[in-house]
Structure formats: structure tokens, C-alpha cells
Amino acid sequence: MTRLYQPGIFEGVPAVARYVVFSLAQDSDADGIKQALVRLSPLSNGSDVVVGLGPSLVAALGAQIPGLHEFPAMEGHGVTVPSTPGTLWCWVRGDDLGDLLHLTRKVQKALAPAFALRHVVDAFRHALGESGHGRDLTGYEDGTENPTGDAAEQAAFTHGKGEGLDGGSFVAVQQWLHDMDAFEALTDDERDHHIGRRRDDNEEIEDSPTSAHVKRTAQEDFDPPAFMLRRSMPWMMNMQAGLMFVAFGESLYAFEAQMRRMAGQEDGIVDAMFSISRPVNGAYFWCPPMRDGKLDLRRLGL
Numbered sequence: 001m002t003r004l005y006q007p008g009i010f011e012g013v014p015a016v017a018r019y020v021v022f023s024l025a026q027d028s029d030a031d032g033i034k035q036a037l038v039r040l041s042p043l044s045n046g047s048d049v050v051v052g053l054g055p056s057l058v059a060a061l062g063a064q065i066p067g068l069h070e071f072p073a074m075e076g077h078g079v080t081v082p083s084t085p086g087t088l089w090c091w092v093r094g095d096d097l098g099d100l101l102h103l104t105r106k107v108q109k110a111l112a113p114a115f116a117l118r119h120v121v122d123a124f125r126h127a128l129g130e131s132g133h134g135r136d137l138t139g140y141e142d143g144t145e146n147p148t149g150d151a152a153e154q155a156a157f158t159h160g161k162g163e164g165l166d167g168g169s170f171v172a173v174q175q176w177l178h179d180m181d182a183f184e185a186l187t188d189d190e191r192d193h194h195i196g197r198r199r200d201d202n203e204e205i206e207d208s209p210t211s212a213h214v215k216r217t218a219q220e221d222f223d224p225p226a227f228m229l230r231r232s233m234p235w236m237m238n239m240q241a242g243l244m245f246v247a248f249g250e251s252l253y254a255f256e257a258q259m260r261r262m263a264g265q266e267d268g269i270v271d272a273m274f275s276i277s278r279p280v281n282g283a284y285f286w287c288p289p290m291r292d293g294k295l296d297l298r299r300l301g302l
């Protein structure tokens with residue numbers, strides 16, 4: 001596949017990152033929005049800043065991205081999956097938090113006055129291992145079953161849909177707040193059975209319950225298979241902490257199928273993850289492809 005995509009999506013998880021959500025200022029019009037996006041485009045080389053546009057922003061520009069829709073809220077079986085739509089999302093990436101502050105300010109200035117900064121979550125990589133994967137704050141390696149190489153490109157990026165769409169990606173962004181007390185109250189065995197893998201050696205546990213996280217989300221167990229590229233990172237603020245779950249797909253199908261199964265919407269069985277963590281927000285965005293080192297915004301009429 002020609003590399004049309006924002007490279008940061010493929011590159012993997014950086015040492016530190018910020019997830020920044022912008023909303024539209026009250027009096028912004030289509031012209032102001034377009035000018036802001038044109039100013040943002042050279043700043044977002046796709047590596048230091050990965051950009052995603054929400055369904056409402058695409059609609060405000062009178063454009064259409066086939067397959068993009070708002071995040072579906074889910075309720076029932078004792079769990080809540082909230083939907084908190086966002087307008088524009090930036091994953092600001094690097095290896096120094098100070099640099100990220102300055103970069104965030106540049107992005108903020110480029111987008112003003114049409115866009116106002118709404119929400120920032122600081123995130124970091126934890127316990128990077130030889131496998132190249134970090135760990136969730138529960139201590140479990142995260143990213144093991146991610147597709148790699150060509151399979152990752154196939155899973156994460158649009159192909160065969162034409163110029164301005166190919167190389168684009170749909171991202172699900174969902175912040176999970178861990179209940180560390182609940183997690184710490186479990187025995188080591190119980191923890192492993194919640195996840196479906198052993199924390200010590202990362203081996204999958206064949207006889208873990210149907211509610212085990214990796215059993216609920218086994219990508220090849222969906223019809224059609226639901227592969228996607230997860231790029232989640234731990235976050236913390238004061239003494240609250242959790243996982244910023246982020247998954248890129250050539251469509252939103254894989255995430256939605258997995259989320260439905262996790263939330264018990266398919267068979268009433270809820271993912272054990274919900275007993276130690278819960279989602280506090282959730283939104284979908286479309287990450288445009290790149291062209292000549294800038295965001296390719298032709299589909300938005302730019």
C-alpha cells in the first residue's frame with residue numbers, strides 16, 4: 001500500500017502524548033473553519049500530531065466521509081458505555097512533556113478562533129518491554145495481538161476507495177477510569193482470569209471464563225473478523241488513572257463489534273474488564289490521509 005496515511009498511527013506508541021479535543025467556537029462559520037484547518041495542516045506532519053475530524057465537523061463543512069458516524073452509547077447488563085462526540089481530536093506525540101506543551105499551544109493557536117480547546121488528557125507509555133509493547137497500569141502487556149506490517153496497514157487504513165479517502169483511518173477514542181482498589185482486591189489468579197492472559201509471562205489462558213477480556217475481543221472470532229490497530233496509552237491525573245483506549249480501523253466495524261460484545265449487547269455476558277474499570281467518554285473521528293507532507297483535506301473541499 002502506498003504510504004498515504006498519517007505515519008504516527010503506524011509508528012506506535014510514543015513515550016508521552018496528549019489527547020486534545022477541540023470544539024467549534026459559537027460564531028464559527030465554514031470559511032473560518034476551513035482557514036483554521038489550512039493553518040493546522042502543515043503543523044500536523046502526521047507523526048508529531050495525528051489529527052482526527054469528528055462527524056459534526058465534516059457535516060459543518062457540507063462534506064461526507066462514507067462510514068463516519070457518531071459513537072453509539074450502550075446501556076444495559078449493569079454497564080454504561082457513554083458517547084461524548086468531539087469535533088476535532090489531536091494525538092500530540094513525543095518524548096518530552098515540555099515539548100508537547102509547546103506543540104499543543106501551536107496547534108491551539110493555528111485552530112483559533114474557529115476552534116476552542118475543550119479537553120486535554122496527558123498520557124504516557126508504561127513499562128516498555130522487549131516485545132516493543134508497554135503495559136496497562138494493571139501490569140498487563142497491551143498490544144500483543146495487534147496486527148503488524150501489511151496486516152496492520154490493511155486493518156487500519158482505507159484502501160480502494162479513491163483519492164482523498166485511501167490512507168485515511170477511522171479512530172475510536174475512549175477513556176477508561178480504573179478502579180485500582182477493586183483490581184488490587186483480586187488475587188493474582190483472579191486478575192489473570194479477568195484478562196485471559198497471565199501477567200507474568202503474557203501466555204493466554206485457555207480455560208479462562210467467557211467474560212475474560214481477550215475471549216470477548218478475540219479478533220478472529222467475529223464474522224467477518226474484527227481486526228484493528230490498538231494504540232492505547234495509560235493516563236493519570238492527580239490520583240485518578242486508567243487507559244486511554246485508542247483503536248484505528250479501515251472502518252468502525254471492528255471496534256463497534258468488539259464494544260458491543262464487551263458490553264454484553266450480543267449474549268448478555270459482560271467483559272470482566274468492567275469490574276475493574278469503566279469508560280467515562282467515547283468518540284469517533286476520521287483521520288484524513290497525507291499528501292505532500294500535509295493533511296489531505298480534499299474530501300472536505302479544501
Ligand code: HEM
Pocket residue numbers: 136140141142143144145146174176195197213214217218219220243245255258259262273277278
Ligand atoms: C480498560 C480498558 C482496557 C484494557 C486495560 C485493555 C487491556 C488489554 C490487554 C491487557 C490485552 C491483551 C494483550 C493484547 O493483545 O493487547 C487486550 C487485548 C485486546 N483488547 Fe483490550 N483493553 C481495554 C479495552 C478494550 C476495548 C474497549 C476494546 C475494543 C472495544 C479492546 C480490544 C482488544 C482487542 C481486540 C484485544 C486483542 C484480542 C485478541 O485478538 O487476542 N480492549 N486488551
